[in-house]
Amino acid sequence: MGDPPLILTAQLPADVQSWATALRTEHFPPERNYLAAHVTLFHALPGFCEGEAIQHMRQLASEFAPVEGRIAGVMSLGGGTAIRLESEGMLSLRAMLAEHFHGLLTEQDQGGKRLHVTVQNKVSGRQAKALQAELAPQVEPRDFAFRGLGLHRYLGGPWELVEDVNFRGRARA
Secondary structure (H helix, E strand, O other): OOOOOEEEEEEOOHHHHHHHHHHHHHHOOHHHOOOOOOEEEEEEEOHHHHHHHHHHHHHHHHHEOOEEEEEEEEEEOOOOEEEEEEOHHHHHHHHHHHHHOOOOOOHHHHOOOOOEEEEEOOOOHHHHHHHHHHHOOOOOOEEEEEOEEEEEEEOOOOEEEEEEEEOOOOEOO
C-alpha cells in the first residue's frame, strides 16, 4: 500500500494564520474540518521522498528570507470560498520545488498554482456565493511575509506535521 502522501505548504505568519483559521472554523463544514488554515503548494508528494523533501526544504529555508505575500481578496472555488493570495516569490520557490521533484508530481501538482487559503469547501454554489458576497467587503488587501515551509503526512483527513522550517536566509525569492 505504501507510505501516506506528503503535503507541502507555505507557512503563514501567526497573525494571518489565526485570522484565516478563525474564518475556516466559522465557515468550513465542521464534519470535514480537520485542519487549521493552510496554503498548499503540493497536494501529494510520494511518502518515500520524505527525507529528500525535508533536506530540500531546509536548504531553501537557509537560503531565502521570509517571502513577501499579499492578501488579495476573496476567491471562488465553485463549491467553496477561499482567500486569494499573491506572491511571485512563493510561486518562484514552488517552481524550484516542482523542478526538483519532477517525475514524482501528481497531475494536480504539475499544473499552475493559484495561492489561496480555503475557508469553505464542498458546499452548494449558492452557499459559496453568499459567503463570498459577505466576506468581500471584509477582506482587505494587505501585505505579509510567509514565514517558512511545512511538510505534512496525509492521514485520510487529518494531517500530521513532519517538518516546519522558517526562512532565515538573505536571498529574496
